[in-house]
Amino acid sequence: MNLRRRLEERLSVALRDAAGVEGLPAMVVPSTRPQFGDYQANGVMAAAKKLKRNPRELADRVARRAQADLAELAERVEVAGPGFINVHLRREWLAGRLAELLGDERLGAEVPEHRQTVVVDYSSPNLAKEMHVGHLRSTIIGDALVRLLEFLGHKVIRQNHVGDWGTQFGMVILGLWHICMARHRGQPGYISRELERLSALSPGDEPARRTEALRPICQRHQEDLDADPDGQKVFYPYLRALLHSRELTLDDLLPAYRFVNRVETLAEGTELTVNSPPDRRPIPLSGVSRYITTMLQDRGDPRNRQEGLAWRYAREMSLEACEEIYRRLGVLLSREDIRGESDYHSQLPEVVNELASAGLLRESEGAKCVFLEQFKNKDGQPLPVIVQKSDGGYLYATTDLAAMCYRVRHLHADRILYVIDSRQTLHLQQVFAVARAAGFAPPEVALEHVAFGTMQGADGRPFRTRDGQTMKLAWLLDEAERRAFELVSQKSPALPVEQRRQIARVVGIGAVKYADLVQNRMSDYIFSFEKMLALDGNTAPYMQYAYARIRSIFRKGGPGTGDLSGIEFGLGEPAERALAVKLLQFPETLQAVADDCLPHLLCGYLYELAVTFTGFYESCPVLKSDEPKRSARLALCDLTARTIRTGLNLLGIETVEQM
Numbered sequence: 001m002n003l004r005r006r007l008e009e010r011l012s013v014a015l016r017d018a019a020g021v022e023g024l025p026a027m028v029v030p031s032t033r034p035q036f037g038d039y040q041a042n043g044v045m046a047a048a049k050k051l052k053r054n055p056r057e058l059a060d061r062v063a064r065r066a067q068a069d070l071a072e073l074a075e076r077v078e079v080a081g082p083g084f085i086n087v088h089l090r091r092e093w094l095a096g097r098l099a100e101l102l103g104d105e106r107l108g109a110e111v112p113e114h115r116q117t118v119v120v121d122y123s124s125p126n127l128a129k130e131m132h133v134g135h136l137r138s139t140i141i142g143d144a145l146v147r148l149l150e151f152l153g154h155k156v157i158r159q160n161h162v163g164d165w166g167t168q169f170g171m172v173i174l175g176l177w178h179i180c181m182a183r184h185r186g187q188p189g190y191i192s193r194e195l196e197r198l199s200a201l202s203p204g205d206e207p208a209r210r211t212e213a214l215r216p217i218c219q220r221h222q223e224d225l226d227a228d229p230d231g232q233k234v235f236y237p238y239l240r241a242l243l244h245s246r247e248l249t250l251d252d253l254l255p256a257y258r259f260v261n262r263v264e265t266l267a268e269g270t271e272l273t274v275n276s277p278p279d280r281r282p283i284p285l286s287g288v289s290r291y292i293t294t295m296l297q298d299r300g301d302p303r304n305r306q307e308g309l310a311w312r313y314a315r316e317m318s319l320e321a322c323e324e325i326y327r328r329l330g331v332l333l334s335r336e337d338i339r340g341e342s343d344y345h346s347q348l349p350e351v352v353n354e355l356a357s358a359g360l361l362r363e364s365e366g367a368k369c370v371f372l373e374q375f376k377n378k379d380g381q382p383l384p385v386i387v388q389k390s391d392g393g394y395l396y397a398t399t400d401l402a403a404m405c406y407r408v409r410h411l412h413a414d415r416i417l418y419v420i421d422s423r424q425t426l427h428l429q430q431v432f433a434v435a436r437a438a439g440f441a442p443p444e445v446a447l448e449h450v451a452f453g454t455m456q457g458a459d460g461r462p463f464r465t466r467d468g469q470t471m472k473l474a475w476l477l478d479e480a481e482r483r484a485f486e487l488v489s490q491k492s493p494a495l496p497v498e499q500r501r502q503i504a505r506v507v508g509i510g511a512v513k514y515a516d517l518v519q520n521r522m523s524d525y526i527f528s529f530e531k532m533l534a535l536d537g538n539t540a541p542y543m544q545y546a547y548a549r550i551r552s553i554f555r556k557g558g559p560g561t562g563d564l565s566g567i568e569f570g571l572g573e574p575a576e577r578a579l580a581v582k583l584l585q586f587p588e589t590l591q592a593v594a595d596d597c598l599p600h601l602l603c604g605y606l607y608e609l610a611v612t613f614t615g616f617y618e619s620c621p622v623l624k625s626d627e628p629k630r631s632a633r634l635a636l637c638d639l640t641a642r643t644i645r646t647g648l649n650l651l652g653i654e655t656v657e658q659m
C-alpha cells in the first residue's frame with residue numbers, strides 16, 4: 001500500500017475510534033510546508049462540525065490514537081491550528097524505505113490487488129480528413145494513460161476507433177473520381193483551377209449566380225459519367241494504376257476533398273442535378289457524395305469489392321499519414337489497435353434489435369430512438385438518442401453502442417476510457433446511459449469519459465495557421481524540432497551536429513507532449529512554442545535538463561559509483577530528508593493519476609521533485625563529501641534520476657543523457 005493511502009487508512013481508523021462513527025475520511029495529503037510535517041490530515045474539522053464536537057479536542061484524541069498506531073513510521077503525530085493533524089515521518093523509516101527502492105525497478109509502485117482489463121479508446125481520427133489538434137491531444141493523453149496503467153500492472157487494450165465510415169468517405173471517393181477523370185482528360189490541374197475559380201463565390205450568393213458558376217462543372221461531371229457509367233473503362237483502371245504506382249498522396253486527395261465539399265456547399269439550393277447510373281436517376285449536385293456514401297454502406301462491407309477500391313485507397317492513404325504522426329510522436333498505437341467504425345457496421349442491426357428486445361426503442365418521426373429520463377432539452381421535453389434514421393441509416397451513437405458490446409463481451413473490459421474532447425460530453429453520456437439501460441455494460445464495468453479542452457492559438461481562438469486553415473500537425477512537430485535544435489545549439493555548441501539533432505528531436509517532441517500533459521486536461525490551453533521550450537518553469541526541456549544534469553554527476557564521479565546497493569542513508573540534512581520524502585511519493589502519485597486519469601498530477605510531481613533535488617544539490621555536496629555520505633548522496637541522485645526518467649517515460653517522453 002502506498003504511503004498516503006496507508007496514512008489515510010490508519011488515520012481514518014483513529015478518527016472512527018475517536019468519534020465513534022464510521023465512514024469519516026481523514027483526508028490525508030502531503031504537507032505544503034515543512035513545519036506542517038510530511039503529511040497532514042484535514043478531515044477532522046469537517047467531522048467535528050458534522051458531529052457538533054470541539055474540533056481541537058477531537059483532533060487531540062485522533063492524534064494520540066494514531067501516534068500509537070503509526071509508531072513504526074511516524075516520529076510525531078501532532079495537532080496544529082483549529083484541528084489539522086500533522087504527521088512527521090521517522091528518519092530511520094524513510095532511510096529504510098529508500099534502501100528498498102534502490103533495488104526496485106518499479107520504484108515502489110505496487111502490483112494492483114485487482115489486475116484490471118482497461119480498454120483505452122484514443123486518437124481515433126476521422127480518416128480521409130486530416131488529423132487535427134483535437135486528435136493530437138487525444139493521442140498524447142491517451143498514450144500517457146496507456147503507459148501508466150500498463151506500468152501499474154493492468155492489462156491495457158488500445159482501441160483506435162477511427163472514423164472510416166462517415167460521409168467524408170463519399171466525398172473522398174468522389175474526389176478520387178474527379179482526379180482520375182481529370183487525368184484521363186489530360187488535365188491534371190483541373191481541380192486546383194476550379195477551386196481557385198470557385199473561391200470568388202460564397203454560399204450566401206444568389207442561387208442564379210452560383211448555378212452559373214457551377215454549370216460547367218456539372219456538365220463535365222455528366223459527360224464523364226456518361227462516358228464511363230460503371231467505372232470500368234476509366235475510373236477503376238486508373239485507380240488501380242495509381243494504387244500500384246503509389247503516386248497519389250494525401251496532398252492530392254485533400255484538395256479533391258475540398259473541391260467536392262465546395263461544389264456541394266455552393267450547389268445547395270440550386271436546381272443542378274446529375275443523372276446517375278444505372279437508371280439515370282437525377283441526383284442533386286449538392287448530394288452526390290451523400291448518395292455515394294449510402295450506396296457504399298448499403299452494399300455492405302467494402303473490403304472485398306471493386307467499389308470498395310476507392311474506399312480502401314482513401315483509408316490506406318490517410319492511415320499512413322496518421323502513422324507518420326504516430327511514429328514521430330513515438331506513441332504505442334499500431335495497426336492491430338485499429339478497430340474503426342467500419343468494423344462495427346455489420347453489428348448495427350443487431351444492436352438495434354437488442355435495444356428493441358430490451359423494450360427501449362420508440363419510433364419518432366420514422367426514426368428509432370431511445371428516450372431516457374435523464375435527457376431533456378431546454379424546454380423540459382425528452383431528448384431522444386437516435387439509433388436509426390427513417391431512411392435506415394445508422395448513427396455515430398449506434399456504432400459506439402456496438403463498440404461497447406464488443407469491448408465488454410469480447411475484450412472483457414473492467415474499465416473503458418474514452419479519451420475524447422469535451423464537446424462530445426453529451427454524446428458519451430447518452431451512449432453510457434443507453435448501454436447501462438440495455439445491459440450492454442453491466443454496473444461493474446466502469447465507463448469514463450476522459451474529456452479534454454481545446455488547444456488554442458495566441459489569440460485565444462482554436463488553433464489555426466495564419467491563413468485560417470487548420471494547422472498541419474507535421475508542420476507543428478517540424479517547427480518544435482527546429483526551435484529545439486536552436487535551443488540545444490545555443491546551450492551546447494560543442495556537441496556534434498548529429499547528436500544535437502537527436503537531442504532536438506527528443507526535446508522538441510517532448511515539449512509538445514509535455515505542454516499538453518502539464519495542464520489539467522479539462523482546461524483549454526494556449527499553444528506557444530516559446531513557453532513549451534522555455535528552460536525554466538514546468539516544461540519538458542526543464543525536466544529533461546534536470547535529468548541530464550544529474551547524469552552528469554555520475555559521469556564526473558568516475559568509477560566506483562555503479563553499485564549503490566547496500567547503502568545506508570543518514571538523511572541528517574533537512575534537504576536530504578525532504579528529497580527522500582518526495583521520492584517516496586512517486587507510487588502514490590501514479591495511483592492518483594490512474595484513478596482519475598489526470599496526467600498533470602505526474603507532471604506536477606516531477607517538477608516538485610526536480611525543484612526539491614535542486615535544493616538538495618545546492619546545500620549538500622555530493623562528490624566532495626566523505627564516505628559513507630558520498631555514496632548515500634549519490635544514491636539519492638540516482639533515485640532522483642531514475643524517478644524523473646521513469647516518470648517522463650510514462651508520459652511518453654524520452655530523456656537524453658546529455659543536453
Ligand code: ARG
Binds near residue numbers: 125126161400403
Ligand atoms: N472519430 C471521432 C471524432 O473525430 C472520435 C471517436 C472517438 N471514439 C468514440 N468511440 N466515439 O470526432
